[in-house]
Amino acid sequence: MKRLSSLYHFLAYTLIVCFVLFSSCADAERKSHQEKVERPEFVFLVHGGAGVFHPDQLPEGREQEYLDAVEEALSIGEEILSSGGSAMDAVEKAIIFLEDQPFLNAGKGSVFTAEGTNELDASIMDGKTMNAGAVGGVTTVKNPITAARKVMEQSPHVFMVGAGAEQFAASVGCEIVDPSHFYTQERFDALMRVQEANPSPEDNRGTVGAVALDRYGNLAAGTSTGGMTNKRFGRVGDSPIIGAGTYADNNGCAVSCTGHGEFFIRYTVAHDLNAKLKYQVTTLETAANEIIHHKLKEAGGSGGLIAVDKDGNYTMPFNTNGMIRGVVTPEYREVAVY
């Protein structure tokens, strides 16, 4: 009798152990399935600069031009990402398009230095490999973002500036143009206004950027700019500085910033966001808001950022009255200025 009862106990115990094991396996399976389902196939964001936007002070039709440019840049990234292309390609190709728009402060249409020249900065980072490339103060490279990618892929360096960067860009096949290619009357007039101490609030707005999460879970970020109107020649802002204006890390997020570069450099904004996400219990949105709306704003730094994390969460905070921006996923699309 006693033997029978221990047999029952043994059987009951075995059943309970099997049940617990089975349900935790099923739970793990469900969770990993959910993760796969929850992370969108791709997420792509672009910006065309943060700043002060007064609808009545913009040239006629300008707001629509901003929105159309963002739509087109999103479509470029969307096409690449939805057909299985890489986050790096989506970021570079969309930024090339934005650099070619004369009304955005990057590539053609860049703002002028105090000496009446255009000095362009750009950077790109691959979150999969943690490789990065950047160029600063270039005056003849039509698409600085491509030169930045070439620095990453075809040189042992991360950051090249001035004549050396231009010579390198030419040697690896980047399109070289006469500096006059970057001239636009509108930007020159802005320089004149600033130098006559009569600036319009819009005169300093600009920079373009993109961040992407591709279907393989890889993140990438890129930023390109003409900098700030009336900057001293030789001044470099945050945009080409890895960790300040641009950062991407597959274990954290991809970030592209825009705004008063000196503040973004001092507060290493892009890396700070990634670090907060990796080392603190917080969400991308909370961390980005804390940096843009508190840390930076309280220090006197104006601007914004776009970011996407490894799970496909994204955010686009800014502490100015506008930021030209947009996002696309397989299910959602949005473009906005204010």
Ligand code: ASP
């Ligand atoms: N961050 C850029 C710079 O300081 C300018 C901008 O984004 O408006 O060069």
